[in-house]
Amino acid sequence: MTSSSATTVLGRRPSPASALSTLGLFAFVVVAWSLNWVVIKVAVREITPLWAVAIRTVLATLVLFPALLATGHLVRPPRADLPVVLVIALFHMVAFAALMTVGMTFVPASRAIVLGYTTPLWVAPAAFLFLGERITTRQAIGIAIGLFGLLLLLGPRGLDRGSPAALYGNGLLLLAALSWSVSLVYTRGHRWTATPLQLMPWQCLLASSVLVGLALLVDGAPSPRMSASVLIALAYNGVIGTALGFWAMTVVSRRLPAAKASLGLLATPVLGIGLSAVFLGEGLDPVLVLSAFAILAGVALGIAF
Template sequence: MRPAVAALLLGLVILLWGANWPVMKVGVELMPPVTFAAARMVLGCATLFLVAAAAGQARLPSRHDRRIVVWVGLLQMAAFVLLIALALQIVPAGRSAILSYTTPLWVLPMAMLVLGERLTWMKGAGLVAGLAGVAVLFNPAGFDWGDRGVLLGNGLLLLAALAWAVNIVQVRGHRWEGTPLSLGPWQALVASLVLVPAALLLEGGRGIDWSGTLAAVLVYNGPVSTAFCFWAMVTVTRALPAITTSLGTLGTPVVGLLLSAWWLGEPLTWTNLTGLGLIGSGLVLVALSESRGLGNRRPGSGRG
């Protein structure tokens, strides 16, 4: 794929992922959250298997990749999607998008401890800026510390970011044998095998508001946001420099915040805007430091 076409595809993914935050907010209002997470993953899993088959990459993971496939399915897919769905019942979609994208901040200290990565001045500055952004989001003037529901919802979002961060560190320390497209369907299958029984056990008797809106939300979340965007990011990553992809995806919470304000009427507060600015600045610094290749990964700890 030509770089210009890949850049357009990256822009499309940013828009689709950003728009999915208000879409998911609507989804958890029409369907119980665990059931919503399970339905999204089942639809995404089925679509990924079809895409992998069409690309000639539908094959079993190698023995070497199977353990990491399970961990990606459990942490990045099942836990992250489930926690986000639960949190969206309480927390506005725009704020949820910001907090979920704090993941790279939590990767940094874990990668230093587990993978022996070195803390550069740029990464340190990025971490400080990002944590300052989180502090702004939780300042008493813009956050109700006395509301247990609000505390729970925001805590679930940070837990989701932490689960994804743990998985990123696992991925960095693994040498892959299969391709992302050949392993993606199996990762989604692991998540589905966790989420479907959980939905039946916890929400089997709860009603679902079936409608054309809900059908559109599920199609958007399964085939589009999960399957298509997964394939698109694999394609973009191969065609564009890593720093371009890393910085580009930071547009996702911006789109999520703006579309949530426009579509759902969520207020664009100074707390959210300032927090987003600081967190975004921190992530830019971390991404720029990663792109310089300063030798802060020990041998054998690459993505593979």
């Protein structure tokens, strides 16, 4: 990535220092979000998935409100933006996060990463149906390649169909990806008044309320005793992986073209699979690697235009 590829909000060529800071923030996002999958897997070894998601979202909320207040970016959500706050909170922060975390208790983190990143494959068809966006030839080829990778992952060699737990877990992960695609499609069609960063603490607040209520209803009160590793995992997930990660990605998104930012984020699942193998002892299944390559290649082909 060169300084010529990064553009500021004002459209001026950035200084070398600005380009370097953009690269640094982007690297931070990729590493932070890659590690998220590992620390979530660590957290759900001791606490329920719903409480893991609820606690991390509450922590993100507690960080974002004072941070935006201190920087002068905290505003009340405009009435026109209330629908997008509701959709992102419920479909991304609640449905996607909860379904993905529950699914990870049944399958390895590396498989969850691959299935989670099938989300872009569903966005183009949904945008065609609901927003009237045309599907280009390149996008159609990308979707076909990505679906081929998904079929590999869910085929006889990639999935133990005799295991109800494996089927259940994979089903939850696919449902999570579809939930995220609902949020992305609605976001694409929304006319923003406030910035995404200004709305994020309110989305986290709403999602926290729903998740805590849901966790109490389903699992009861959380255990007051948690190991140091789980506390560190939750703190990382809430503060670094969620609050700081989304803030950094917002800055990067404002400095880089959308296609470049999206392509750069494809390094996240690749690094996540590697980190899962190193820290969680998950083997690199050849079928999983081939499937991941096909899915990510399809996504890259679909957004590189």
